[in-house]
Amino acid sequence: QQQVKQSPQSLIVQKGGISIINCAYENTAFDYFPWYQQFPGKGPALLIAIRPDVSEKKEGRFTISFNKSAKQFSLHIMDSQPGDSATYFCAAEGWGGSEKLVFGKGTKLTVNP
Amino acid sequence: EAQVTQNPRYLITVTGKKLTVTCSQNMNHEYMSWYRQDPGLGLRQIYYSMNVEVTDKGDVPEGYKVSRKEKRNFPLILESPSPNQTSLYFCASSERDRGHEQYFGPGTRLTVT
Numbered sequence: 687q688q689q690v691k692q693s694p695q696s697l698i699v700q701k702g703g704i705s706i707i708n709c710a711y712e713n714t715a716f717d718y719f720p721w722y723q724q725f726p727g728k729g730p731a732l733l734i735a736i737r738p739d740v741s742e743k744k745e746g747r748f749t750i751s752f753n754k755s756a757k758q759f760s761l762h763i764m765d766s767q768p769g770d771s772a773t774y775f776c777a778a779e780g781w782g783g784s785e786k787l788v789f790g791k792g793t794k795l796t797v798n799p
Numbered sequence: 800e801a802q803v804t805q806n807p808r809y810l811i812t813v814t815g816k817k818l819t820v821t822c823s824q825n826m827n828h829e830y831m832s833w834y835r836q837d838p839g840l841g842l843r844q845i846y847y848s849m850n851v852e853v854t855d856k857g858d859v860p861e862g863y864k865v866s867r868k869e870k871r872n873f874p875l876i877l878e879s880p881s882p883n884q885t886s887l888y889f890c891a892s893s894e895r896d897r898g899h900e901q902y903f904g905p906g907t908r909l910t911v912t
Contacts, residue, residue, distance in 0.1 A: 695839075718898045729803075729889050729903030730842070775841060779897060786857075786896065791841035 689713055690778050692790025699797050705763040707793045709776035712757065715785045716778040721750065721761050722789075724773045733774070734761075766797045801826045803904035805890050811910045812880055820875045820907050822890030830896040831873040832857065833865065835886040836906075842889070848873055849896055880911040 691710045699705045709719075720735035736743045736750040736759065743750045749762040763770055773794045779787040803824045812818055824831065832847035834857075844857030848867040862884055864876040873892075877884060888907045893899040 692841075720900070722901075722903075727906075729891075729905050730901075731903065732900045735900075786844070786847070787901065789842040791839060 689716075689788045690776060690790040692776050692793060694793060695791070696794045697796070699766045699795065701766065701768060701797055701799050703766050703797075705761075705766045705770070705795055705797070707761045707774055707776070707795070708758065709760065709778075709790050710756075710758045711778050713778070713780075713785060714757070715780040718779050719750070719752065719759050720777050721748075722775040722777065724775065724792075726772075730775060763795075766795075768797045768799050771795055771797050801902070803890055803892055803902050805888075805904040805907050807907060808905065809908050811912065813912055814881055815879050818877050818880060818909075820877075820888060820890075820909070822873045822875065822904060823871050824873075824890075824892040824902070825871065826892060826894075826902065827870065828892035828894055828902070829870070830894070830899070831867065831890065831892045832901075833863070833873070833875050834889045834891065835859065836889060837886050845875070845888075847896070877909075880909075882911050885909060885911050 721733045722730035723733040724730040734745050734748050738754050747764045752759045773792045775792045776790040806821045829850050833845040834842045843859045846865040848854045890904040891901040893901045
């Protein structure tokens with residue numbers, strides 16, 4: 687049972703463009719939604735995270751948009767750069783309950799120069 | 800430097816030959832876990848540990864064992880490896896088990912022939 691559905695599986699964007707990765711969940715007990723970035727040959731690293739009390743969080747060129755009613759959240763990468771080429775994982779977990787961290791299947795982003 | 804280390808980084812072995820992948824963190828984290836990463840399946844949790852001597856199964860525990868005798872170490876044991884355990888393995892640690900950044904190790908690529 688896949689608890690977090692991530693799309694697309696792969697994404698190719700031109701330098702300077704906007705990259706958008708979407709995730710959806712069903713379990714309303716989830717209340718912490720991190721995104722992890724993984725470069726080839728490395729372990730994943732936390733990129734940005736959001737809690738459902740806000741609808742948007744921005745850190746530099748990276749923005750999470752959160753729609754609680756639709757149970758969807760997305761990562762937007764503005765002015766995408768070749769150095770952003772990596773695999774991105776969305777995830778979800780429940781802060782106070784038994785819902786441990788679960789990951790989406792990942793999106794491989796390629797930013798062409 | 801705060802980090803999670805894994806050894807070995809690469810391992811080729813044969814079916815049935817017991818092996819151990821070590822994991823160590825220097826951040827005094829309580830929570831540690833093991834994941835496997837397979838193409839198209841994302842990150843799946845194998846086992847996790849809330850603290851010393853406290854371990855529990857994740858989503859795909861079959862064929863694996865773990866132990867947590869010291870806070871900093873969390874080895875993954877494959878008593879009788881099989882080819883379907885060929886994968887990329889990551890150890891991770893965090894302060895607590897909910898709502899905290901997961902710090903991942905560099906990964907161990909295991910091939911079982």
